[in-house]
Amino acid sequence: MFEKRTWIRLPRNVVVGHGVLGQTIEAVSELHLTGRPLIVSSPTPHDVAGKRVVEQFEDAGYDPSEIVIEEASFDAVQQVIDHASDIDAGFLLGVGGGKAIDITKMAADDLGLGFVSVPTAASHDGIVSGRGSVPEGDTRHSVAAEPPLAVIADTEVLAEAPWRLTTAGCADIISNYTAVRDWQLAHRLKNVHYSEYAGALSQMTAEMLVESADSIKQGLEESSWIVVKALVSSGVAMSIADSSRPASGAEHLFSHQLDRLVPDGALHGHQVGVGSIMTEYLHSGQKGKWKDARDALAAIGAPTTADGLGIDDETVIEALTTAHQIRDRYTVLGDGMSEEAAIEAATVTGVI
Numbered sequence: 001m002f003e004k005r006t007w008i009r010l011p012r013n014v015v016v017g018h019g020v021l022g023q024t025i026e027a028v029s030e031l032h033l034t035g036r037p038l039i040v041s042s043p044t045p046h047d048v049a050g051k052r053v054v055e056q057f058e059d060a061g062y063d064p065s066e067i068v069i070e071e072a073s074f075d076a077v078q079q080v081i082d083h084a085s086d087i088d089a090g091f092l093l094g095v096g097g098g099k100a101i102d103i104t105k106m107a108a109d110d111l112g113l114g115f116v117s118v119p120t121a122a123s124h125d126g127i128v129s130g131r132g133s134v135p136e137g138d139t140r141h142s143v144a145a146e147p148p149l150a151v152i153a154d155t156e157v158l159a160e161a162p163w164r165l166t167t168a169g170c171a172d173i174i175s176n177y178t179a180v181r182d183w184q185l186a187h188r189l190k191n192v193h194y195s196e197y198a199g200a201l202s203q204m205t206a207e208m209l210v211e212s213a214d215s216i217k218q219g220l221e222e223s224s225w226i227v228v229k230a231l232v233s234s235g236v237a238m239s240i241a242d243s244s245r246p247a248s249g250a251e252h253l254f255s256h257q258l259d260r261l262v263p264d265g266a267l268h269g270h271q272v273g274v275g276s277i278m279t280e281y282l283h284s285g286q287k288g289k290w291k292d293a294r295d296a297l298a299a300i301g302a303p304t305t306a307d308g309l310g311i312d313d314e315t316v317i318e319a320l321t322t323a324h325q326i327r328d329r330y331t332v333l334g335d336g337m338s339e340e341a342a343i344e345a346a347t348v349t350g351v352i
Ligand SMILES: NC(=O)C1=CN([C@@H]2O[C@H](COP(=O)(O)OP(=O)(O)OC[C@H]3O[C@@H](n4cnc5c(N)ncnc54)[C@H](O)[C@@H]3O)[C@@H](O)[C@H]2O)C=CC1
Pocket: 042, 043, 044, 045, 048, 072, 096, 097, 098, 099, 100, 102, 120, 121, 123, 124, 125, 126, 127, 129, 130, 131, 132, 133, 134, 157, 158, 160, 161, 162, 165, 168, 172, 238, 244, 267, 268, 269
């Protein structure tokens, strides 16, 4: 008997473009959500977009409530759950960068409520995904979470965000190359399930972004358009796979480990980008494609070195040699790199 099943959860409305924040009510009312909206944001996103979202709900006769979270943690998720329960929220909107959006989607999952994603930066590909990623102690939990029913990505808001957030989003996409290579390796060596559709979409998204590098320039709203569409596409790949595998391999393990070692270090996208230069080298050796990864990152102005991340060489080596411990995900790091091999990889690729 044929027993395979797949259940792909995707947003119904993906609204991207100049000024679309002003269409929040329109995009949400189509979803037939009822009850009080709870708007979750962090301090800056609250100022640049959250307030406007709240005002729109007030003007439209809803009774919105809001909460501004300060950090990405399980405590913050709990704060949102408690607040939503206190006010008897009907649905949630996450307004901000990757952390605010992840916290909202995890809280929505727990509460069994609908969730709408309102990114204020094109900095990460969790905009659409049904995964939430929050550190806890020594580990990183990427858990199934409520995927957004709608995404409202205003390119005017995204273009006004600091440019480094956009280059971080580009680097998060460029890292899909190595993520897919790790996934294929895990499939061959460990029989991990591999989705051809999700793998191909993730890879194609990275290729299209790299091909558009010339049009990704500071001050051009068009750049935010190109990047956010790639982020959406990468998130869809994760939804198809029902896993972050298409967009998260060893380069992400490296970044998650850096987050532990240097809590206020560099942006997620920038860290995974530098990680992918080294893991590409580990996959294909000195004559392999690591220079392509480095050049693609350099072309859009993302860091390619430890210095560029503002992280010292020793910490890079420590993160590389311990990254395999962060979660049960087989990658090119196998059961761990020796210190000598890590120094070699980081030195040959010019990261340190
Ligand atoms: N769930 C998923 O599938 C994914 C989750 N992530 C997670 O997302 C997080 C990284 O997201 P980021 O956005 O890089 O970090 P973040 O959410 O900390 O944002 C970075 C900074 O940008 C600020 N910011 C956001 N919008 C702004 C604006 N318009 N103007 C000025 N400042 C603004 C934020 O306040 C924050 O200080 C990580 O925790 C990562 O693990 C990343 C990719 C996928």
